[in-house]
Amino acid sequence: MSENGVAASGGRRLNPFSRREEFSPQALILHRVCTLVTYLVFLITAIYYTFKAPGEGHKPRRTIWGNNRPTAFAQNSVITSIYWIVIFILQLVYAWSLYSSNVVYVNAAANIGSHYIASNLLLFGFIHLWVRSYFWLALLLIVINFFNMSAAYFRHSTTPRLIHIGTIAGPLAWNFVALYWVGAMAVHKDNLAARIVGNIFIWGFAAYGIFFLAAFKDYTMGFCLSVLAFSTGVGQFLGKIIELQWIFAFAIGALLFVLSLAVAFPAWIGRDIFPRGEVVSEDRERAPLLQDE
Template identity: 30%
Template sequence: MASSSQEQLTTYKAVSVITFLLSIYGGLNYVGVPEGDLAHTPYSGSNLLLFIYWGIMYVWQLIYIIQAFFSLDEYRSSVIQLVGWHFPVFNVLAYIWFEFFTRGHYFLSELTLIINFINTLILYFGHKTFAVKPLTNWLLIHVPLVALTMSWLLYAIFWNGAIWLHIHKTWGRIVANIFIWNFLLVPGFFLLLFNDWATGLSFSFLMFALGFGQLGTKVFALQWIFAFVIAGILLLWSFIAMIVGAPKQIIDVEQAPLLVVEEERTTTS
């Protein structure tokens, strides 16, 4: 039984590393959106800042792989059980999105983003990564695998959707001026309920990217103003949440994520 479990663990490690490299490969082959109307939607952000965002996420995920996958500590093995197959699934779907998006299959790329977003939400609420402790493990697991990925996926759903539906004219921008406030409501929900300042900071960075991208597209417009306002609010809110207290923990052990339970067992023993 132990041998079978070890084999499964080894298989999972190999699949996770391979899919991580696959995701990076897809990112390196990304050529962007063709010039023209498609490149100037109300959700088109600064390419430079978006590339920086992906770079930070990849580096953070690499640190997770090194720390969690190449450690002989049994406690670190519980990290893998906590995350399950959500991490390699994200990587595969990210690669598929790159392929569809680069080739102009925007409906299929939108569908891929939605599926991946659901995958990340299941990881967030199903395994309750927001309650992982101590803070070092929260930074190792929740930030690179959930906060950064979930924030990007929601932003990409709006951006990809705007490209797919050719939203770049006046009425489309008016609607976008309304829907952009979802980027305050959604992270605000996670900040208010879970004190999840990592998600707040992730959305804040993406809104700064959107603001600079829109400023370079249409100076006389509301979208970049709203983006900067949302980014500023989230930045301030996230820093306050970071200073005031750690991410909220779950009191009921049965509702806690696997990693929390494992840590409590280790402490009591």
């Protein structure tokens, strides 16, 4: 092997985000420990600040949903909380995959491990900033994590389905919506101009979801964004019924749901008529853990 090849190989070993064909026992142990620790840290922090505001720091200090103030992208706390509960449960599948005897699952889980661990740490920091009303700093972490999760998606788009949903598609979809949610709080405007801008920008939900449905046939992203669009719609409806935002949000949620179902149904019955890039390969789609049937 040439010196350049050796250097490149060494660089990949040192880069925690590089894709690898196999992992040493030591590397797997490190992934397992870091996954468990960051999962628990993020989960406990999210639960704690859902019900209790911080006792110190910048004022005003509120719970996570206490800062869900009326904006063009305010969400419904119940729907989004249920969404995250499902994500947390599905992430246990990812954690289990690190202990699997199936090399496909182990390597797939380990390859996205650094992105997943980084996401947990960034969202842990986001919550602490959000509940203390440091909205611009909170938005910065959301932006960084958006790039982190986007990189995970595009570099590991063939991750087995159940791992993909809990660790990539679900968090990335929420992170995209959070750009609007947190950004609206950072700008802190709820006037007519802000509402008009919100009426335009909310269609970004539809464009983003359709992109993944068309380019990757990823109906999981479509369903996730559909749920979050409905959450935004309910949040807007309960806030200001006379506004157009809730109508647009419900329309986008319904559109993404129908399109996602149209992409998913042929795959579920084994008659996929869409020829373009798959999130999961045909062989993996038939694997026992990944069966959609």
